[in-house]
Amino acid sequence: MLKVGNGELKVGTKVILPEEWHEKVMNFGKLKSCPYEYEVEEIVKHKATRETYCLCKPEKKDKEFRIGISDIAIRYLYGQEVPDQNIGLSFKEFLPLEDTHVLITSVANPNEVVPGIFRIETELVQFEEDQKSEICLNFKINNTNGSGFSSVKLYCDGNKKSTWKFLFNKDISYMSEYEQMFQDTMIHKMYVTKSCEKLAGFLEREGAVQHAKMLRERAVVHDISKITCEDELSALSRIVNDKSCLRDSKKQLSPIKQDSIKLHWKHNSHHPEYYKTPIDMSKLDIMEMCCDWHARSTQYGTDFLEFVKNRQEDRFHFPTWMFEEVWYYCKVLASEI
Numbered sequence: 001m002l003k004v005g006n007g008e009l010k011v012g013t014k015v016i017l018p019e020e021w022h023e024k025v026m027n028f029g030k031l032k033s034c035p036y037e038y039e040v041e042e043i044v045k046h047k048a049t050r051e052t053y054c055l056c057k058p059e060k061k062d063k064e065f066r067i068g069i070s071d072i073a074i075r076y077l078y079g080q081e082v083p084d085q086n087i088g089l090s091f092k093e094f095l096p097l098e099d100t101h102v103l104i105t106s107v108a109n110p111n112e113v114v115p116g117i118f119r120i121e122t123e124l125v126q127f128e129e130d131q132k133s134e135i136c137l138n139f140k141i142n143n144t145n146g147s148g149f150s151s152v153k154l155y156c157d158g159n160k161k162s163t164w165k166f167l168f169n170k171d172i173s174y175m176s177e178y179e180q181m182f183q184d185t186m187i188h189k190m191y192v193t194k195s196c197e198k199l200a201g202f203l204e205r206e207g208a209v210q211h212a213k214m215l216r217e218r219a220v221v222h223d224i225s226k227i228t229c230e231d232e233l234s235a236l237s238r239i240v241n242d243k244s245c246l247r248d249s250k251k252q253l254s255p256i257k258q259d260s261i262k263l264h265w266k267h268n269s270h271h272p273e274y275y276k277t278p279i280d281m282s283k284l285d286i287m288e289m290c291c292d293w294h295a296r297s298t299q300y301g302t303d304f305l306e307f308v309k310n311r312q313e314d315r316f317h318f319p320t321w322m323f324e325e326v327w328y329y330c331k332v333l334a335s336e337i
Contacts, residue, residue, distance in 0.1 A: 002079030
């Protein structure tokens with residue numbers, strides 16, 4: 001994490017591009033070469049976004065190439081690294097390191113939370129109608145809930161003024177239950193992706209290439225409703241710290257927990273409760289369900305096959321022919337392949 005300096009940007013400030021930033025500019029502009037060392041030649045404000053950019057010229061006078069660097073990117077370069085804390089931090093005062101996963105929470109509405117990755121991005125920006133567009137570097141939030149990119153400045157000022165926390169920080173004491181639900185979902189999705197990849201690899205080796213492809217697609221959107229449906233997110237937030245059923249397969253869902261999770265079942269066909277009867281589940285539904293179970297078992301270190309047996313006996317009661325298919329996929333997931 002970086003503490004941002006309070007010094008004002010000014011013409012003549014020296015800027016040296018990090019290797020990754022230099023490579024981004026080269027690739028974006030399809031350039032054979034470009035300088036590393038620059039100095040701020042002009043400070044301009046983009047009329048549409050109101051973002052401040054430093055237009056930088058190469059220090060070597062024989063070079064004519066110019067780039068634009070947003071003020072937040074310049075301040076990042078001049079920031080001072082400090083110990084990470086998982087408390088509400090302002091982008092104006094602190095910045096995460098590049099490629100860090102963060103949760104951005106609205107100051108005005110704590111239930112408005114965006115999970116994203118803090119990344120430097122390259123784009124063409126035209127500051128004046130009669131001027132050519134400049135290649136510019138700016139920090140963006142790559143929203144991991146599927147809503148695209150947004151500028152960090154959006155979360156600094158006005159109605160969107162926000163704070164951020166580290167998504168995968170172990171210290172969740174500073175997180176609201178709403179934020180904890182985001183963290184739990186994103187971690188679970190990572191485990192599900194690994195489980196789906198394991199089963200998809202097996203399917204490919206068996207010749208079921210199309211099913212493997214579709215299972216990987218399922219992994220991408222698995223449980224996405226948990227972070228895109230506000231009603232579902234609010235309901236699940238109330239039970240986010242109740243992990244008893246995930247750690248002990250013989251534990252039954254309490255009436256309160258069942259009531260909170262019903263909306264999630266309604267949105268996701270990999271849960272048997274989505275259907276009037278489990279036998280309506282498709283082959284892909286069953287595969288994703290098995291990967292879901294395997295992911296939770298891996299995450300919490302439980303006996304996976306024992307978990308599956310207990311769920312069959314105590315909760316789902318799949319018909320024999322259906323449980324044989326479930327058991328087949330689960331044995332593949334439990335194997336060392």
